[in-house]
Amino acid sequence: MNNGIKKHIIWDFDGTLFDTYSVQARAMRDVLKEYYDVIEDAALIESKMLVTMSHALKFFIEERCLGPEFETRFYERARDYELEHAKPFDGVKELLDLICRYAGRNYLHTHRGASAFALMDKYQLKRYFTDFVTGEDNFPRKPDPAGLLFMMNKHGIDKPDAIMIGDRELDVQAARNAGIASCLITHGNESHTDADYTAFELNDVVEFCLRL
Numbered sequence: 315m316n317n318g319i320k321k322h323i324i325w326d327f328d329g330t331l332f333d334t335y336s337v338q339a340r341a342m343r344d345v346l347k348e349y350y351d352v353i354e355d356a357a358l359i360e361s362k363m364l365v366t367m368s369h370a371l372k373f374f375i376e377e378r379c380l381g382p383e384f385e386t387r388f389y390e391r392a393r394d395y396e397l398e399h400a401k402p403f404d405g406v407k408e409l410l411d412l413i414c415r416y417a418g419r420n421y422l423h424t425h426r427g428a429s430a431f432a433l434m435d436k437y438q439l440k441r442y443f444t445d446f447v448t449g450e451d452n453f454p455r456k457p458d459p460a461g462l463l464f465m466m467n468k469h470g471i472d473k474p475d476a477i478m479i480g481d482r483e484l485d486v487q488a489a490r491n492a493g494i495a496s497c498l499i500t501h502g503n504e505s506h507t508d509a510d511y512t513a514f515e516l517n518d519v520v521e522f523c524l525r526l
Contacts, residue, residue: 320495320523322471323413324462326480327424330499332433334400335360341392342370349387352378364482367425393429402437403501405516410442418523419469422446423461423478423488445469456480457487462494479519483507 328334339359346352354374362370371385410420420443424430427449434440445465447453453461466476478489479497486509489496497519498509505512513519 320475320477321418322421322466322469322476323418323519323523324421324423324465324476324478324494326478326482326485327422327426327430329364329481329501330479330485331406331422331439332400332402334396335363337395337400338363338367338392340399341395342374342388345384345387345391346374346378350378350380350384366482366484396429397432397436400433402439403516407437407439407442409516409519410439412520413523414442419444421465421469422448423456423465425449425455457484457491459488459492462488462492466492466494477511477523479513 325331328338336356339356342359342363343354343356346354359370359374362373371388374380375382375384413420422430422443422445424447430446430448431440434443445468447461447465451461451464453464462478465471466473473493477495477497478485478492479499480486480488481499481501483498486496486498486507489510490508495511496509497511497513498505498507499513499516499519502514
């Protein structure tokens with residue numbers, strides 16, 4: 315793996331650029347309480363979401379014997395909560411701008427669809443990105459590398475110049491499957507990972523992307 319400067323930074327969305335898990339956990343907790351009279355710990359909900367959202371939904375549907383309408387109710391509530399309460403992590407805008415000013419390029423690879431653009435528009439972040447791969451592009455979900463490889467081929471990105479930054483091991487695995495460097499961002503939490511780099515906070519990304 316090339317340890318030089320990474321000019322092409324491919325970002326995950328949830329838990330990486332935007333602090334959405336706490337908002338999503340609140341939405342799921344409220345739906346469980348209002349529709350099913352189930353009181354669930356927000357920390358447990360968030361821990362299941364950190365695996366994948368599908369894992370969290372499957373867990374509570376099976377654990378609490380819920381009907382398939384639970385998923386629809388959750389996504390409707392989460393969409394409303396996110397637009398009002400979800401925010402980028404501190405320093406996101408400044409970091410994206412810094413990467414652009416030092417001739418780097420930012421890309422987004424997320425399972426989300428239009429909701430990602432709605433939140434990015436709200437905080438005026440889209441202008442810092444060269445391109446996006448979202449759920450609406452219908453690529454297989456990470457850790458399948460198809461979305462990453464498509465974006466890299468589209469923009470002529472050499473593998474040694476690229477890095478995928480995410481908050482979950484599936485982002486690390488997707489990067490490895492695509493043959494590029496990976497970074498796990500933990501936002502201050504301890505984590506065991508096979509990623510090439512670990513960033514405890516966003517500003518740590520500067521060290522290996524730009525070498526400032």
